[in-house]
Amino acid sequence: xxxxxxxxxxxxxxxxxxxxxxxxxxxxxxxxxxxxxxxxxxxxxxxxxxxxxxxxxxxxxxxxxxxxxxxxxxxxxxxxxxxxxxxxxxxxxxxxxxxxxxxxxxxxxxxxxxxxxxxxxxxxxxxxxxxxxxxxxxxxxxxxxxxxxxxxxxxxxxxxxxxxxxxxxxxxxxxxxxxxxxxxxxxxxxxxxxxxxxxxxxxxxxxxxxxx
Numbered sequence: 370x371x372x373x374x375x376x377x378x379x380x381x382x383x384x385x386x387x388x389x390x391x392x393x394x395x396x397x398x399x400x401x402x403x404x405x406x407x408x409x410x411x412x413x414x415x416x417x418x419x420x421x422x423x424x425x426x427x428x429x430x431x432x433x434x435x436x437x438x439x440x441x442x443x444x445x446x447x448x449x450x451x452x453x454x455x456x457x458x459x460x461x462x463x464x465x466x467x468x469x470x471x472x473x474x475x476x477x478x479x480x481x482x483x484x485x486x487x488x489x490x491x492x493x494x495x496x497x498x499x500x501x502x503x504x505x506x507x508x509x510x511x512x513x514x515x516x517x518x519x520x521x522x523x524x525x526x527x528x529x530x531x532x533x534x535x536x537x538x539x540x541x542x543x544x545x546x547x548x549x550x551x552x553x554x555x556x557x558x559x560x561x562x563x564x565x566x567x568x569x570x571x572x573x574x575x576x577x578x579x580x581x
Contacts, residue, residue, distance in 0.1 A: 391436035391463060393494040395443070397429040399452075400483075400499040401555065405429025409500070410447035416440055416463075436494070438463045440472065445498065452500040457484045459496055469494060502554040505580055511545045513569070518545025523564030530559055532575065538563070552580045 397406040409425045416439020423431040433443075443459040460472040469488045485497045511519045522541045526549055528534040536558070539547035552558065558578040565571040 391467075391469070391492055391494070393433040393436060393441075393443075393496065395423075395425075395431045395433070395459075395496045395498060397425045397431075397498050397500065400501045406449060406452065406500060408449050409445060409452075409498075412444050412446045414442040422446070436463050438465060443496070445500075448500055451503050453503050455484065455498055455500050457498075459484060459486065459498075461486070461494060468492060504551040504553055506548055506550040507552060507578070508546055508548045509539075509541075511541045511566075519566045519569065520545055521564075521566040522562060522569075524560055525563040527559040527561070530577075532559055532561055540564075541566075552578070554580050556580055 395411065397409045398404055399406060405425075405427075406429045407425050407427050409429070411423045411425075411431060412420055413423060413433060414420050416437060423433065425431050440460065440462045445455045445457075448454045458473060462470045462472055464470055469492050471486050471488070473484070473486065483499050487495045489495065509524065511522045513519055518541075520541050520543050522545075524539050524541075524547065525532075525535055526537040526539070528536050537549060539549065541547050556579075558580070560576040560578060562572040562574070
């Protein structure tokens with residue numbers, strides 16, 4: 370005989386597997402370095418028009434889960450002090466066959482640096498966004514051999530060592546000073562005095578300026 374009282378039945382609930390299992394990993398770093406940038410704000414617009422804001426963590430990363438089918442747009446909206454905002458738009462689509470189609474028109478370098486988009490074998494998206502360090506300004510003061518400031522001295526800033534490509538020309542003011550702006554980090558500049566104040570001899574020294 371069978372003891373029906375000792376018979377048990379186990380019921381298992383099979384979880385539903387959502388279609389929007391794709392994810393995006395975004396990493397923010399300084400241009401041409403491996404330095405991560407935290408506290409960068411990105412706006413994500415989903416296919417239904419809903420938006421959400423993400424902020425990079427201490428590793429300069431953001432992970433966005435649940436990439437449903439349709440077009441997704443991600444753009445940088447706020448960069449930390451000292452960095453230029455990257456104007457490139459990250460645009461891609463999750464297609465009906467679960468593949469990823471990159472639709473960004475500007476993924477190469479621009480004046481605010483670049484974006485690299487890679488889709489792996491699992492159709493997850495990995496994005497590396499580079500930001501350029503904001504330009505520097507530099508103030509120059511012209512003195513004579515007795516330490517007195519000199520007005521009216523003209524200096525020219527060049528892009529090349531042979532001093533053929535002119536970037537800017539400045540003249541010292543009444544305090545013997547002038548300011549050069551928009552100096553790019555990592556770039557080398559060259560400067561010469563191209564006009565001496567009245568009564569002074571033109572300097573033949575060429576200055577090399579390296580922005581680090």
